[in-house]
Amino acid sequence: MKQVFISKVACATALGLGPDRLWQGLLAGECGIRTLQRFSCENYLSTIAGCIEELELSEGGSRLDPLLELIAAQLGEVPQDARLLVASTKGELDRLESAYRAGETVPGDLLFEPLLAKISQRFGLRDQGMNINAACASSTVALARGAALIANGQAESVLVYAADLVSEYVYSGFSALQALSDTAAKPFDTLRQGLNLGEAGVALLLQSEERALRQAQSPLACIAGWGAANDAHHVTAPARDGSGLILACQAALQQAGIETQQVAAINAHGTATLYNDAMELTAFNRLFALSLPPLHGIKGSIGHCLGPAGGLEALVGCYALAQQLIPGTVGCTEPEEAGQGRISCAPQKIAGEYLLSTNSGFGGVNAALILQRVAL
Amino acid sequence: MRAWINGIGWVTPAGLGRGRQAHGQQPLITGELQIPTRKQVFAEIDRRFGRLDDFSRIGLAAATFCLRDAGAEDWQEKRPIGIVATSRYGCLQTDLDYLQTMLPQQGLMASPNLFAYTLPNSFLGDIALRFGLTGNGMIVNRRDPSRLTALKLGLEELAWSAQSGVLAGIIDLNPPPELVTPDELPGSLFLLLEKETRVGSESYGELWLATDGLRFDGQWVEDLLQLVAACLKKRSPVDGQSG
Numbered sequence: 001m002k003q004v005f006i007s008k009v010a011c012a013t014a015l016g017l018g019p020d021r022l023w024q025g026l027l028a029g030e031c032g033i034r035t036l037q038r039f040s041c042e043n044y045l046s047t048i049a050g051c052i053e054e055l056e057l058s059e060g061g062s063r064l065d066p067l068l069e070l071i072a073a074q075l076g077e078v079p080q081d082a083r084l085l086v087a088s089t090k091g092e093l094d095r096l097e098s099a100y101r102a103g104e105t106v107p108g109d110l111l112f113e114p115l116l117a118k119i120s121q122r123f124g125l126r127d128q129g130m131n132i133n134a135a136c137a138s139s140t141v142a143l144a145r146g147a148a149l150i151a152n153g154q155a156e157s158v159l160v161y162a163a164d165l166v167s168e169y170v171y172s173g174f175s176a177l178q179a180l181s182d183t184a185a186k187p188f189d190t191l192r193q194g195l196n197l198g199e200a201g202v203a204l205l206l207q208s209e210e211r212a213l214r215q216a217q218s219p220l221a222c223i224a225g226w227g228a229a230n231d232a233h234h235v236t237a238p239a240r241d242g243s244g245l246i247l248a249c250q251a252a253l254q255q256a257g258i259e260t261q262q263v264a265a266i267n268a269h270g271t272a273t274l275y276n277d278a279m280e281l282t283a284f285n286r287l288f289a290l291s292l293p294p295l296h297g298i299k300g301s302i303g304h305c306l307g308p309a310g311g312l313e314a315l316v317g318c319y320a321l322a323q324q325l326i327p328g329t330v331g332c333t334e335p336e337e338a339g340q341g342r343i344s345c346a347p348q349k350i351a352g353e354y355l356l357s358t359n360s361g362f363g364g365v366n367a368a369l370i371l372q373r374v375a376l
Numbered sequence: 377m378r379a380w381i382n383g384i385g386w387v388t389p390a391g392l393g394r395g396r397q398a399h400g401q402q403p404l405i406t407g408e409l410q411i412p413t414r415k416q417v418f419a420e421i422d423r424r425f426g427r428l429d430d431f432s433r434i435g436l437a438a439a440t441f442c443l444r445d446a447g448a449e450d451w452q453e454k455r456p457i458g459i460v461a462t463s464r465y466g467c468l469q470t471d472l473d474y475l476q477t478m479l480p481q482q483g484l485m486a487s488p489n490l491f492a493y494t495l496p497n498s499f500l501g502d503i504a505l506r507f508g509l510t511g512n513g514m515i516v517n518r519r520d521p522s523r524l525t526a527l528k529l530g531l532e533e534l535a536w537s538a539q540s541g542v543l544a545g546i547i548d549l550n551p552p553p554e555l556v557t558p559d560e561l562p563g564s565l566f567l568l569l570e571k572e573t574r575v576g577s578e579s580y581g582e583l584w585l586a587t588d589g590l591r592f593d594g595q596w597v598e599d600l601l602q603l604v605a606a607c608l609k610k611r612s613p614v615d616g617q618s619g
Contacts, residue, residue: 040482042482043481043482043483043484044483089495090494090495093471096471096472096475097475100472100475100479101479105552105554106468106472106552106554106555108554108555111464111465111468111517111555112464112466112517112518113464113517113518113519116517116518116519128518128519129518130516130517130518130525131516131517131518132514132515132516133466133495133496133497133514133515133516133517134497134513134514134515135495135497135498138514141512141514148532148536151536152532152535152536154532168478168483169471169474169475169478169494172478172483172486172491173474173478173486173488173491173494174491175483175486176483176486176487176488176491177488177491177492178488227537228458228511228512228513229456229510229511229512230458230459230500230501230504230509230510230511230512230513231501231504231505231510232454232504232505232507232508232509232510233505234501234505235492235493235498235501235502235505236492236498243510244510247510251537251538254538361495362492362495362497362498362501363495363497363498363499363500363501363504363513364500364501364504364505364513365497365500365501365513367512
């Protein structure tokens with residue numbers, strides 16, 4: 001099996017533009033959650049979200065268009081032969097919402113095919129790509145598939161591009177599900193009461209070692225292992241025993257050929273909903289027994305960005321391994337007992353070569369990546 | 377990358393069906409899709425089925441018939457079987473239905489149940505929990521004129537993971553009139569791909585992903601229609617070979 005390198009990254013979040021800005025903001029414990037101006041929240045459980053300030057909406061367009069430009073401008077050149085894996089849960093949903101409000105028919109170019117063509121063209125790729133929908137684990141599953149393609153010699157480069165927006169459609173849905181917090185989210189905190197939604201775009205270029213070296217890229221990290229599993233329990237609620245997440249993590253560890261003791265840190269999904277966070281702590285404590293490593297989540301800073309969530313967290317994991325440091329979990333001042341001593345609102349030093357990053361979502365989905373530090 | 381095709385099930389304009397009872401008739405046809413009722417799918421009362429959106433109903437029904445066809449419907453312990461399906465329109469109709477609940481009163485009447493199904497992969501969770509399937513699950517959106525993408529992905533999943541099987545298929549409702557294209561094949565059809573054949577149930581044959589395409593029992597496969605026709609021909613009761 002070939003090694004899989006993450007050789008280029010780009011992102012836009014509520015903390016600003018670029019991976020360095022995200023990393024510095026997370027280390028500083030910043031929170032990008034603000035009062036929503038995009039639509040009225042009068043009838044919803046919350047009035048806040050993590051929006052990207054730079055996303056201007058053109059008439060008849062989608063905010064995904066300027067988001068794509070922000071990401072592409074950062075990422076620069078991508079090999080033309082790169083395979084394209086997109087991870088968006090709802091695509092240009094804002095356009096559907098606008099058309100529906102205006103009493104218009106469904107725009108003909110609203111489907112994923114035109115969106116994929118747009119993304120492929122913007123990055124100058126030959127591959128028209130595919131969109132992978134695995135709910136909030138979409139970009140993690142896309143990264144897993146991209147890594148598998150390279151590891152098994154089916155591709156030399158894979159571009160994973162993920163983006164989702166804060167729209168009234170999604171906001172109202174999470175409000176109806178009683179999942180939103182009306183204050184800044186508190187992942188893994190005993191007083192957590194729900195999530196904040198966020199929006200983001202993220203791109204990660206995966207490459208084989210040979211290709212990365214030939215193109216003089218300085219890889220940020222390797223993807224050493226990956227796994228995915230379904231809870232087979234409930235459509236919107238996680239299995240309380242964490243069985244699906246444990247299976248996904250075990251598959252990723254096995255793929256990487258490492259033991260749990262070699263995992264230096266965990267970047268958890270950490271939505272700040274009661275059940276998700278409890279399920280994750282249950283799963284991690286079972287998986288790691290008495291040696292739970294330092295653990296953190298970033299959704300208290302940027303909100304839950306849905307499709308791109310896992311891609312952003314993998315990006316942060318690259319920085320964490322390189323600097324041997326994980327950011328604090330913004331909002332977590334009183335960690336759940338099951339995470340005490342391992343979760344902090346301040347950055348924590350780590351020591352090791354591997355980091356576990358996980359996501360879970362609707363439909364019982366769980367996905368896990370093992371990131372490996374590269375010698376710089 | 378090889379796997380056995382151990383079951384086929386569908387909900388299409390041809391109706392509900394499964395391979396070993398199809399009498400060789402091609403189920404992938406154009407036309408208006410009828411959404412199945414619970415009684416057509418499950419003999420026993422099933423409260424969940426009634427709460428499903430139409431997209432999820434056809435997906436769950438097709439997967440059920442596929443597993444039934446393979447003799448894999450009943451289970452005691454959860455099984456490492458994944459689910460991969462391609463979809464052009466995804467749950468667009470559910471999106472529109474949800475908007476109807478959300479817009480009139482500025483979100484006050486937004487339906488949480490409908491919202492839960494505004495992700496096209498949600499119904500994979502219904503299949504997984506009903507049949508104890510713990511493998512990877514995803515919906516893939518792409519241009520797929522041959523409708524073979526999910527099968528290729530399924531074969532790769534089997535080759536690159538410890539999963540024992542993958543339900544691979546297609547799913548789309550009839551699209552809104554303004555989006556209809558000439559090559560629509562509405563409905564859902566799943567094939568159960570497994571690393572091993574099943575005891576007491578003869579396989580349809582072996583599917584093989586070569587570097588230049590798919591082969592079924594050694595013959596090139598151009599599209600899903602051709603593959604399904606070949607499978608049904610092998611197991612048609614008319615030939616006296618029904619499993």
